[in-house]
Structures are given as structure tokens and as C-alpha cells.
Amino acid sequence: MITVTEQAALKISEMMKEEGNENAFVRLGVKGGGCSGLSYGLGFDIEKQEDDTVVEQNGVKIIIDKESLPIIKGVVIDYKESMLGGGFTIDNPNAIASCGCGSSFRTATNAGTPEEC
Secondary structure, three states, rough: EEEOOOOOOOOHHHHHHHHHHOOOEEEEEEEEOOOEEEEEEEEOOOOOOOOOEEEEEEEEEEEOOOOOOOOOOOEEEEEEEOOEEEEEEEEEOEEEEOOOOOEEEEHHHHOOOOOOO
């Protein structure tokens, strides 16, 4: 369903430890907006909602709300380092287009008119 690479899991665990939230979940979701129509939400959450799905990968518990689940099915979350720093990447096989700034995407089911970046 969702893959969290080993590198991403290590970075997430490190960040949780730094914040003192080692038992928190990582919430992954999708919301409307951005120049391609949808954007990702990724952050820590200490509460699981009744209709959330929990996926555990490499020791990290990801919670996904019911509405986001079909849009992010098959997503791969990775963490990449470069000379300019590091960051998480989300590779979504359901995305048919993404904007130039890389912060939003579109799927076949929400292929409406995109907004300006």
C-alpha cells in the first residue's frame, strides 16, 4: 500500500526523538490546493482517528485518513541528502501531473483546472 524507505524511516525516527515524540504517528494526507490541484500533508500526530488506516513500515507508523487513502495508494516516501541539504520525497504512481515547484500534483480522478503556482 505505502512504502517508507529505510532512509526515510531513519530520518523520521531521528526527528521524533529530537521532538520527544517517539510514540507519535506520521500523518500522511492529501488536501486540495496548489497549482496542480492537490498537495500532500506530512507531519506528526499523536491521535489516531476512528476512520484512519495505520500502516507500519521500517518501524514507522503512518496514519492515513479515509479520503486520502485511494489517492496515495502505492506511494513511496524517501529521504534524500544533497550538498544543499536534505528532504523527503513522495513518489506517487497515481499522479499524472505535478507542478514545476514540486509541491502539488494531479491524479486522473481530479484532473480539473489547475490553479496558479
